Each structure stands twice: as C-alpha cells, then as structure tokens.
Amino acid sequence: MFQLALAISLDALEELGSTAPMPKTHLGSVLGACLLCSLPVACVDDVIGTSGPATTSGDGDGDGDGPNEGSSSGGHEAEGDGDGDGDPTGNDNDNGGPSDSNGDGDGDHSETAGDGDGDDPPTWSCGDGNTDPDEECDDGNLFNTDECTNTCTISICGDTFVEADVEACDDGNMIDGDGCSSSCLIETCGDGIVQPLEQCDDANMDNSDACTNMCTAATCGDLIIQAGVEECDDANDIDSDDCIDCVAATCGDAFVLLGIEGCDDGNLIDGDACTNQCQLPNCGDMIVEQGVEECDDGNDINTDSCTSACTNAVCGDSYVQQGVEECDDANNLDTDACVGACMNAVCGDGYVQQGVEACDDGNNVNNDGCSNTCTLPVCGDGLLQFGEECDDGNNMAFDLCSPGCTWEVRLAFATSTMHTGNVGGLAGADNICNARAAAGNLPGSYKAWIATAQGTPASRFVLSTVPYVTADGHLVALNWNDLIDGSLNFAMARNEFGGLTGNTSGGCEASVRLARTGATSSGSSGASNCNNFTSSSPNSFGTIGRTTSQVGSWSSCNVATCDIPMPIYCFQQ
DSSP states (O other): OHHHHHHHHHHHHHHHHHHSOOOHHHHHHHHHHHHHHTSTTTTSOBTTOOOOTTOOSSOOOSSSOOTTOSSTTSSOBSSSOOOOSOOSSOSSSSSSOOOTTSOOSSSSSOSSSOOSSSSSOOOOOTTSSOOOTTOSOOOSSOOSSSSBOTTSOBOOTTSSOOOTTTOSOOOSSOOTTSSBOTTSOBOOTTSSOOOTTOSOOOSSOOTTSSBOTTSOBOOTTSSOOOTTTOSOOOSSOOSSSSEETTEEOOTTSSOOOTTTOSOOOSSOOTTSSSOTTSOOOOTTSSOOOTTTOSOOOSSOOSSSSBOTTSOBOOTTSSOOOTTTOSOOOSSOOSSSSBOTTSOBOOTTSSOOOTTTOSOOOSSOOSSSSSOTTSOOOOTTSSOOOTTOSOOOSSOOSSSSBOTTSSBSSEEEEEOSSOBOSBSOHHHHHHHHHHHHHHHTTOOSOEEEOOOBTTBOHHHHSOOOSSOEEOTTSOEEESSHHHHTSSBOSSOSOBOTTSOBOOOOSSOBTTBOOEEEOSBOTTSSBOSOBHHHHBOOOTTOEEEEEETTOSBGGGTOSEEEETTSOBOBEEEEO
16 A cells, blocks of 8 residues: 555656646645555545635645545545644644634644645745745845846846846846946947947047047047048147148148248249248248249349349449449449449440540540540640641650641651562552551651552642651652652652662663652653552553652653562652
C-alpha cells in the first residue's frame, strides 16, 4: 500500500507539474498527505468535513481532497484528514483545538485568507523574499531603485524606475532626444544625440568641425575656427580688423585693415588710388599713380629724369637734370644766364645775355655785325666787322689800316708760285692769292687778277679809293682808276714777300718775267683765258702780262699756251 500511495503521490506531483507551478507550501501539503495515506489506518475516514473554495471558517478537509475523499471506498476517513484550521485545540478532531468557528484550514491562524483545501492556487506576495512563479525577482523589499522593482520585475531601462548606480534617468521610453536616452543616460552635448536645445551633436569635443563643443552648428562669428572652412573667427562683424567674415584680412579684399593698410580698393592693381600693397600712393613709392604722377623712381633726387614731385624732369622746373641740362632757372627767358633750352648762355647761341653780351647773332663769324665775343663792331677792336675794310686793333694812322678801319693802302703782288692755265677758275685763283698772302703775312683778303666768263676784275674787285702798293711798300697806283688807266707808278714785279718775280719760259716784249691774266689792263676780258682758267693744255691759250712793265702790257702783252707755269697777280680787296 505504501508503494501505491507513493506512486499516486508521484502521479499527482507530475500532474501538478504539468499544469502549473506549485507553490512550496502546497507541495509540502501534498507530500504530507501522500505520506499519511500510505499508512494502513491513515486515510480510512475523513469525516472531519470539507471546505469550499471560499470557506473562511470551520474545519477544513486538511488533506486537500473533497468531501468523503481519502478512502478507496468513498467513506469518511477518520485518519488522514487533519484539523487544518491551524488552531491548537478544539472540538474538531484536532485534539483540543479551539472551536470550529476559528481557523480556515490553510494552516495559519488567520481566518481571512486561504481555506486549506488545495482547490485554488495560494495567494503569493511580492516582497516576501521568495521569487514566486509569476515573479522575475523578489529581493524582499519594495524599493524601485534597486535591481528588482516593487512589482518584482527585473529593473530595465525604460521601466520608469531609476536604478541606483546603474541608470542616470529613466523616462519610461526608449526614445532618444527627450532628455533621457534609450540607455537611461541623461542626454548631454557630446553624446551623439541631438537634444531639443541642441543644433547638432557629433559625439566629440572637437571645436574645429561643423558642430561645436556646445552642440551648436559652427558659424562664422562663434569665435571657433572651423578647420578647412574658416581661416579665422574673431566673433565680430568688424571689417577693419584682421578677420573679415572668417577670412584672414588680406590686401585686395576691399576692407581697410586698421593700423596695417592705408587703403584697400579690392584689387591688386598699381597705378590707381590704392597700391597693390594696400597703401595710399605717394610720390617715391616707385608706383606711377595714373592721372596723378608722371613718373615715380622711388627716390627724392631732383637731378634725374623724375623729380621728387614725381613729375618728368623738364627744362624750366628749376632742377638741373644731370647729363641733359646745363642749367635750369625755372623760367623760359633767353636773356639771362640760362637760356630757355636749359643751356648756359654763351656767345653764339643766338640769345643776347643781358648785361653780358651786346649782341648775339647765333654764329662765330666776326665780320657780320656781331663779333664772336658777342660785341658790337667797333673800329679798333681787331675784329673785321661788317662795314670795316680793316681793323688792326688800334687807332693809329699810316699802318695800312686807318683809325676809321679803312685801308690806308691796298696791297698788290705777283705770286712767288708758278701756275698753268688750270687754276680752278675764279675761285681756285682767289684761293691761291689768299694762301700766298697768308704765307707773306699780309693783311686782308685777296682776289686774283684774272678774267673768265664768270667774272672780271672790273666786275668783282673793290674799286679802291686808296693807293695800291707792293708788299715792300712801292706805290703801284693811287686808286682803282689810276690802276686801270694803262700806266703804273711801279711795276708789278714784286711777290708776296717783297722779292722779285721769277722767270718763265715763253716771252713777251723780250721778257721772260710773265704772269697769267686773261684780262686787259682795264680789268676786262682778254683775248683768251685757258678755257676760263681750267685748262693746262699746250693746245689752249691764254692772255699773259709782263710783270716788269709799267704800261698796259703789265696785264695784256701776248698769249701763251696753257701748259706753261707762270705767276698770277693778286690784289687786296
């Protein structure tokens, strides 16, 4: 029978285990009942009575079965049905317990809970320290801030209870961005969650990216330099400091940087009102300001091509430009020491320097009315001026040149040199005469006594009113008219040195002291002239005179071939 009872008990346990968890107290009652019923006399009759599901008084069945249960015959078992009401004594087969009106058969002293008949699940309590089947935990307290809540559920983030030392907050949801994160952490700047009062949150503490450490969107003017975007950030809107709209101030940005730039016109063009160094243009900065400066050589030297006022050096600016100007008196007067071309006034520049020059005809010719020392012609100044025949530098008489600068006499000679008929015409012959006069140190200018188709002595000589004399002082004629009257006072037989003329080949009037003339004694053209004194051919002829004659033959004696060398006559003009 014991084995049968145990088997029944195990079956009952298995059945209970398959339906619902069994409380520890219920399990104990079942096991106790099974043990009692295994005895021969334990469960014969249970006449003690039963209790219903809601019975709160009376003597309960105690063995957990219904009325008349506990026996295989179905009768009342006197054994096995305990008092069950929990009272110590009475008239309820519990050997001296209190009256049947006390107790309810659930094993406790209270009549208000349980009925001890095992027909309904017992009532469990959260906080009793026992983890019941419908509890996740039971830590024996009713605190919500530990790992087991007062509803005996394990604390989790989102259950509205802040678990101490684990959670910083718990708002009962798993929503980020409402002040308490889905990890039950108080949401702060830098946690990667954008809160209502945050503009951004990039979960770092880098101030130089697009989201600041204050979780505000990086903007120009927030005093934080955004790497790769901003060059600077001074947290102001001032355009005259070194940071403009978060860009480092530079020359050419159109903003004047105080204390650094004098101007900024938004370009890097030199020559306008602001240089490409953002400085106001000034003379001497080597930048030519258009419309203001003509030049700018970066120095204050006034004697080069650009003055210290940045104007091109010009004559009349009062600065003597080296290598270009000799002077500069800042005026255009040509009558002071510096003429209008900024040249020192000199005699011959064409400008009469007041107080210095009496005249200035722009040349160095002495006989044109103004000497080459820029003095007016004065007889006796030694300069042959216009209107003077001579000027020997004194006012003495009887020295060939009178005190009135007219010749007192005119010299005449036959050249010491011999010449064929080709003397180069009139000009060539005159040159020979002047050359020989210079050789004889004779004063004045001379012309040759020859006649060509281009001119004759009568047409080109000064018709002297004073005597003609030889170089050694012999009177030849009293004047022009006396010279051409066919009779000389002294023969033309003296050369420029005062010596006798030489002999030639050929002859005239039995004399070999001859001279080429091509002219008559009256100064007109002779019979022939060696092709106007340009031929030395033996086949050409020219008129000749005898130097020793005092009559008309002195000029026209005969003709001779043009190849014979002879002297020519020269007369002072």
